[in-house]
Amino acid sequence: MKSGSLLLKNANIITFDTSKPYISNGDILIDGGLIKAIGVGEKTDDSAEIDCAGKLVMPGFINAHTHLYSALARGIPIPGAQPSNFVQNLEKLWWKLDLALDEESLYYSALVGLMDSLRCGVTTVFDHNASPGFISGSLNTIAKAVQGIGLRACLSYEVTDRNGPEGAESGIEENVNFIEYCGEKSPELLRASFGLHASLTLSNKTLRECEYYGTKLKSGFHVHVAEDKADVDDCITKYSKRVVERLNDFEILGPKTLAIHCVHVSEDEIDILDKTRTNMIHNPESNMKNGVGYAPVLHMMEKGLKVHLGTDGYSPNMAMTVRTANLLPKLVFGDPRKGTDEVRTIFSRNNPRLASEFWGKPVGKIQKGAAADIIIVNYEPPTPLDENNWWFHFLFGVPNADVETVIVNGNIVMKDRKILSINESKILTESKIIAKNLWERFVNE
Numbered sequence: 001m002k003s004g005s006l007l008l009k010n011a012n013i014i015t016f017d018t019s020k021p022y023i024s025n026g027d028i029l030i031d032g033g034l035i036k037a038i039g040v041g042e043k044t045d046d047s048a049e050i051d052c053a054g055k056l057v058m059p060g061f062i063n064a065h066t067h068l069y070s071a072l073a074r075g076i077p078i079p080g081a082q083p084s085n086f087v088q089n090l091e092k093l094w095w096k097l098d099l100a101l102d103e104e105s106l107y108y109s110a111l112v113g114l115m116d117s118l119r120c121g122v123t124t125v126f127d128h129n130a131s132p133g134f135i136s137g138s139l140n141t142i143a144k145a146v147q148g149i150g151l152r153a154c155l156s157y158e159v160t161d162r163n164g165p166e167g168a169e170s171g172i173e174e175n176v177n178f179i180e181y182c183g184e185k186s187p188e189l190l191r192a193s194f195g196l197h198a199s200l201t202l203s204n205k206t207l208r209e210c211e212y213y214g215t216k217l218k219s220g221f222h223v224h225v226a227e228d229k230a231d232v233d234d235c236i237t238k239y240s241k242r243v244v245e246r247l248n249d250f251e252i253l254g255p256k257t258l259a260i261h262c263v264h265v266s267e268d269e270i271d272i273l274d275k276t277r278t279n280m281i282h283n284p285e286s287n288m289k290n291g292v293g294y295a296p297v298l299h300m301m302e303k304g305l306k307v308h309l310g311t312d313g314y315s316p317n318m319a320m321t322v323r324t325a326n327l328l329p330k331l332v333f334g335d336p337r338k339g340t341d342e343v344r345t346i347f348s349r350n351n352p353r354l355a356s357e358f359w360g361k362p363v364g365k366i367q368k369g370a371a372a373d374i375i376i377v378n379y380e381p382p383t384p385l386d387e388n389n390w391w392f393h394f395l396f397g398v399p400n401a402d403v404e405t406v407i408v409n410g411n412i413v414m415k416d417r418k419i420l421s422i423n424e425s426k427i428l429t430e431s432k433i434i435a436k437n438l439w440e441r442f443v444n445e
């Protein structure tokens with residue numbers, strides 16, 4: 001639903017704004033895609049209104065790393081013995097699935113993944129696409145789903161040499177074309193980054209070419225880094241250096257680059273990430289699922305690194321991911337104090353800062369002048385909620401509560417759990433058929 005000005009009334013607001021983290025019974029005036037005013041009694045005569053009494057109002061969540069192409073893999077049968085390590089997981093599942101994707105299945109995968117994201121209150125995703133059977137035009141296909149549903153996405157294509165030199169060239173071209181398109185047209189909901197799969201599937205020749213274009217376009221890169229020890233071993237064997245050192249030699253790192261995972265990094269590599277102001281993206285649930293280890297998140301933050309949170313496609317649900325990110329260091333270090341404050345910083349400050357840099361305006365906060373990306377959650381706290389304890393209501397209450405209404409760029413895109421821009425039940429009926437056909441191609445790969 002396109003809205004002119006919109007007034008959210010009687011809202012209890014978690015703002016993610018450190019200067020005023022919680023506002024009780026306030027109003028939010030939205031106009032022109034932005035938050036125009038926050039306070040009591042802010043209204044104009046022609047504003048549409050939503051009464052938020054008894055609900056919790058928050059900024060839309062930001063997922064700093066996901067793979068929409070994986071959304072139709074839910075329940076997929078993997079032939080033969082189950083993958084027992086990271087490389088087998090790539091070879092037996094993801095590299096067969098992505099090869100089986102065509103235009104239609106990629107489009108529906110993106111639609112389904114974005115619908116799920118919206119239902120969990122996620123309004124911005126940083127996506128990393130792989131569809132080697134359908135490379136050229138793949139980012140436009142995902143962009144069509146993003147704009148059709150109406151949330152924000154930064155898109156990239158995973159360049160890799162594993163599908164031969166033509167596949168690598170085509171991946172580079174896809175990134176370049178989409179980065180140029182976003183640069184020329186500045187579509188409000190879309191941004192672009194230069195995607196690279198990971199060191200272990202990228203030759204020096206290909207990396208050199210990516211470095212050339214990424215530097216020329218000033219796009220930054222979106223790349224998996226040392227997710228598993230296999231990536232490190234491959235790099236040392238082939239190039240006698242570690243993954244971060246190799247990427248730094250090609251000038252892949254920098255303040256616009258997203259270095260995903262960074263589980264197996266040395267002290268020197270952490271220093272390189274810090275010195276280059278590279279964005280580290282932590283994906284705890286995916287790392288647990290793949291059994292690859294726990295990234296040195298707390299140590300990185302002590303050293304000043306910018307750490308962010310993503311799902312790696314494991315789940316669309318950022319509130320649950322926050323809960324896991326908070327629990328994991330307590331288990332790893334045997335200390336119930338570990339991670340609580342750091343995860344609050346990661347999610348409520350660093351993720352919004354990352355999106356704000358890509359969009360060139362405040363995104364992911366409820367403050368005057370910020371993008372009007374707002375969720376209304378069906379959460380009436382059973383205990384006092386105030387500016388000192390809001391984070392604990394987030395950790396222990398929000399993951400269990402339904403997101404009812406979602407506003408992106410001032411437009412209501414989901415109202416009372418119904419996504420307004422699309423026919424959800426029709427898409428789900430069709431996606432089941434498309435997924436079945438995709439799975440048949442997957443099994444026959």
Ligand SMILES: [Zn+2]
Nearest residue numbers: 128224260312
């Ligand atoms: Zn990933």
